[in-house]
Amino acid sequence: MPPLQLIWFRQDLRIHDHAALWHARQAGPCIALVILSPAQWQLHNDATIKIDFYLRQLKALQQQLLLLNIPLIIEHIDYWHNVSPSLLIWLNKLNIQNVHANIEYGDNEHHRDQLISEYLTQHKKTLFLYHDRSIFQVGSILSKSQQPYKVFGAFKKTVYEQLNICLPQCFPSVDSQHQLQLNCTLPNKIPTLTELGFNDIAPEQQALWPITEGYAWKKLDDFIQHDVLDYDQTRDFPAAQGSSQLSPYLNIGILSVRQCLHALFSSSHGQFHLRHHGQQIWLDELLWREFYQHILFHYPQISKGKSFKPELQQLKWRDAESDLIAWQHGHTGIPIVDAGMRQLLATGWMHNRVRMISAMFLSKNLLIDWRLGEQWFMQHLIDGDLAANNGGWQWCASTGVDAVPYFRIFNPMTQSQRFDPHGHYIRxxxxxxxxxxxxxxxxxxxxxxxxxxNYPKPIVDLKQSRLRAIEHFRLHVN
Known part of the structure; x- marks a missing residue:
């Protein structure tokens, strides 16, 4: 019998199109591992609704693994720096030589894996890491001078060229293995939110975000069949339900981005052929996600509160706690901003156009540090992703890669009139x-x-605050 392998699930809670799982099963029978690290999650400002979503999907994954006869170990280790010794104990107890996992792109995650790999090597064990979370391996999309792209348009052009050569293929499904006879009992209880130190999520919030791979596939297929054709016309209108709302499923790996690509090009028999503008615009949204992941890999300092543009690192921001609180809770007196912030608090999600409007209002009209907004979004978004959230905030604050020029500032009222003309979203x-x-x-x-x-008056004059922001940025940029 081939030696046992350990497959370590992270932000990839699925059994289909899973690089690490497929490679582990090729090497032999598997035991699965999930490590719950609530203290680490809190350090990363992960939203409670996102953690609840993760735990609910973990239950579904546990059932799927059971059908494959793959036992699941569920460990509770608060901080990642404590993972190595605990991991080695299980490897020795189960006589396992190899650990298989998919790469995570954050700087803390990279440092964790580096330490674990070195620790296991010292004990004659091996950690195998696989590219899985993005379309192309981070670091592989470079200019002709072998430099990372800092402009999305140039990055997209190169990615289009690569996709035209060949779409990345999904990994085959794995077969059920023979039932294992183990010499010890494995901890496999999934704790509740409260047992992990978090408040419960209301059932009506949970109902907004069903779990399971099957549900995610159906949601993806429904979007491709019925909505992507008009995506370019409807995606910016928050009342139209024109977005895919697949980001939570991509974020914790219920869906893979490869599955999204193959669904998008299913009518082209898996060939890179854009049939209509809606298809292209949704692909471009996937590529913005990809772009920010590559940026995070090349410039890890952005995950540490640093501006991508070093000249704006020392930009002075207003200390305006009452304005920040008003923004956080949807009481700014600017209806489109307040509607978005209340949607966030009620559902754990916000429409992307409204995210941009709200972020630019905080960083430009209120001149409040974008990092405070970035943190608030992460603490409440079910799809909170470090790379995408940071990229979006720095784009709006004009401090980031390929960001909007500092003098281009959305007017929330005209944005509202344009994208919610009948006021349905606000109502x-x-x-x-x-x-x-x-x-x-x-x-x-x-x-x-x-x-x-029964609604507050605006906490800031839009015209005057715009002029203030332009002058303030101009002094730092020039």
Whole structure:
């Protein structure tokens, strides 16, 4: 019988198209491992709703592994620097030589794996790591001068060329293995949120985000069959339900990005052929996610609170706690911003267009440090991803790679009028304004300053704060 292998699941809670699982099964029968690290999650500002989503999917994964006769070890190790000794204990107890896992791209994750690999090597064990989370291995998409791309358009052009040569293939499904006879009992209890030190998530919030690979596949297929055709027309309208809302499933690995690509090109028989603009725009959204992952790999300092643009690292921000709290809880008096922030608190998700509007309002109109916004989003987003969240925030704050110029500042009111013209999105999340007409709802007090509403007046003048931000940035950039 081939030697036992250990497959370590991380942010990849699925059994299909799974690089590490496939390689582990080729080497022999497997035992699976999941390490729960709540203290580490808190250090990374992971949202409670995201952790709940992870634990619920972990239950589904446990059942899938059971059907494959793959036992699952569930370990609770608060901090990653304590993983190595515990891991070695299991390897010795089960007489396992090799550990297989998919690469994670954060700087802390890289440092963890480096230490574990060195530790296991000292004890004549091996950690095998596989590229799985992005379309192309991070670090592999380079310019002709072998430099990382800092402009999305050039990065996308090269990726298009690579995809035209060959779409990355999904890994085959693994077969069920013979039932293992083990000499010890494996801990496999999945703790509750409260047992891990977090507050419970309301059932109505959980119901917004069903789990299982089967559900994610159906959601992906429904989007490709019915919505992607009009994606370029509907994606920016928050009331239209035009986005795929697949980001939570990609983020914890219920879906792989390869599966998304193959679904997107299924009508082209797996060939890279863009049939319509909606298809291209959704592909480009996947590539923005890819771009930020590659940026994080090349410039890990951005995960440590550093601006991508070093000249803006020392930019002075306003110390305005009351304005920050108003923004966090949707009480700024700017309806489209407040609607987005309340959607975030209620659902753990926010429409992407509204994310940009809200982020730019905080970093430009309020001149509040983008890092505070980045942290708040991570603490509440079910799809909170370090690379994408940091990339988006630094784009809006004009401190990041390929970021919007500092003098380009969204006007929340005109954005609202353009992308929520009938006020449906605002009415959904700000019921106190639902009686207003389609013109007034976007900026109530501008049209009727003496209007009596159970809604705050704007905490900042949009025109004056825009001019203030442009002048403030200009002094630091020039």
């Amino acid at each position: 959904q999340w700000l019921p106190e304004l639902k009686h207003l007409d389609n013109k007034t709802i976007h900026m109530p007090y501008q049209y009727q300053p003496d209007m009596q509403l």
